Amino acid sequence: EPEVTQTPSHQVTQMGQEVILRCVPISNHLYFYWYRQILGQKVEFLVSFYNNEISEKSEIFDDQFSVERPDGSNFTLKIRSTKLEDSAMYFCASAQGAGGPTDEQFFGPGTRLTVL
Amino acid sequence: AQTVTQSQPEMSVQEAETVTLSCTYDTSESDYYLFWYKQPPSRQMILVIRQEAYKQQNATENRFSVNFQKAAKSFSLKISDSQLGDAAMYFCAYRINFGNEKLTFGTGTRLTIIP
Numbered sequence: 001e002p003e004v005t006q007t008p009s010h011q012v013t014q015m016g017q018e019v020i021l022r023c024v025p026i027s028n029h030l031y032f033y034w035y036r037q038i039l040g041q042k043v044e045f046l047v048s049f050y051n052n053e054i055s056e057k058s059e060i061f062d063d064q065f066s067v068e069r070p071d072g073s074n075f076t077l078k079i080r081s082t083k084l085e086d087s088a089m090y091f092c093a094s095a096q097g098a099g100g101p102t103d104e105q106f107f108g109p110g111t112r113l114t115v116l
Numbered sequence: 117a118q119t120v121t122q123s124q125p126e127m128s129v130q131e132a133e134t135v136t137l138s139c140t141y142d143t144s145e146s147d148y149y150l151f152w153y154k155q156p157p158s159r160q161m162i163l164v165i166r167q168e169a170y171k172q173q174n175a176t177e178n179r180f181s182v183n184f185q186k187a188a189k190s191f192s193l194k195i196s197d198s199q200l201g202d203a204a205m206y207f208c209a210y211r212i213n214f215g216n217e218k219l220t221f222g223t224g225t226r227l228t229i230i231p
Contacts, residue, residue, distance in 0.1 A: 004160065033218065042120075043207060045218035056218060091161070105219060107153075107161040 002026040004108035006092050012114045013082055021077045021111045023092030032075045033093040033105060034067065036060070043091065049075065082115045089113075118143045120210050122222035129198045130230045136183075137193045137225045139208030146170075147213040150184065150191045155205040155224075164206070167191065169213075195227075203229045 005024045013019050025032055034046040048055040049067055057065075066078045075094075079086055089110045097103035119142045129135035141150070152164040167175045167184045174182050179196045195202055208222040 035219070035221075042223040043209075043219075043221040045220065048218055058218075104163050104166075109158070109160040 004092055004094055004106050006090075006108035006111050008111060009109065010112045010114070012116065015084060015115055016081050019079050019082055019113060021079075021090050021092075021113070023075045023077070023094075023108055024073050025075055025092065025094030026096075026106055027073070029094035029096050029106070031055075031095040031097070031103075031105075032067075032069070033095075034077045035091045035093065035107075036088040037091065037110075038085075038088045046077070046090075079113075082113075084115050087113055087115045118145070118210055118212070118220045120208050120220050120222040122208050122225050124225045125223070126226045126228070128228040128230055129195075131198055131200060133198055134194060134196045135198055135227065137195075137206050137208075137227065139191045139193070139222055141189050141191065141208070141210050143189070143210065143212075145212050149211045149213060150182075151209040151211070151219070152180070152182070152193045153207040153209060153221075154202075155207065156201075157204070161207065165193065198229050200229050200231065203227060 007022045032049040035043050037043045045058050047057045047061045064080045068076050089112050091110045092108040093105040095103050095105045121140045148169045150167045153161040154164045155161045165177045165180050181194045183192045205224045207224045209219045211217050211219050
């Protein structure tokens with residue numbers, strides 16, 4: 001069964017460094033999302049992406065964040081200058097359709113980002 | 117803004133018994149979807165069950181069923197005949213029925229199955 005995959009599973013970085021989190025969505029999906037979960041808190045929406053542009057972004061998704069679909073398969077989240085408070089689990093999700101009753105968002109296993 | 121609240125951070129149930137996980141939400145919208153996602157340890161979230169707000173009938177998927185009370189903005193998940201494989205984090209989530217809208221999640225309930 002097709003799955004969303006994410007790499008790396010765990011990323012440790014120094015404050016101020018740039019990180020790129022990678023996701024491979026399910027191949028025929030058109031809608032892509034990033035969510036994050038700070039330890040012990042709820043899963044929060046960051047950004048949605050469709051047709052090579054951002055559809056919606058949350059207030060968390062400031063100028064330090066960017067997303068890209070550099071080729072036909074990868075979907076990346078870049079954090080330009082990481083802060084301690086960026087430490088979290090980052091989940092990628094993809095969906096085939098635009099949110100109808102049967103359009104399910106499929107989630108990847110997550111990347112745990114630790115900023116020291 | 118929409119909010120989703122799960123007031124039970126942890127629950128446990130004896131194997132083969134029934135357990136109910138609670139979820140309440142707040143929205144001013146009338147057309148939306150509600151979901152329960154399961155996240156086993158070190159595994160991705162998978163969809164357990166969905167409910168469309170305009171449907172009065174409660175959704176059922178095998179051993180999983182919901183009690184959807186639209187007026188009360190309550191959406192609980194009932195797991196019957198609990199199995200060891202049901203042990204996971206369970207997230208309640210909301211999505212408006214418009215475009216490719218984001219999911220809004222609760223804080224989750226960790227379910228432990230006692231053999």
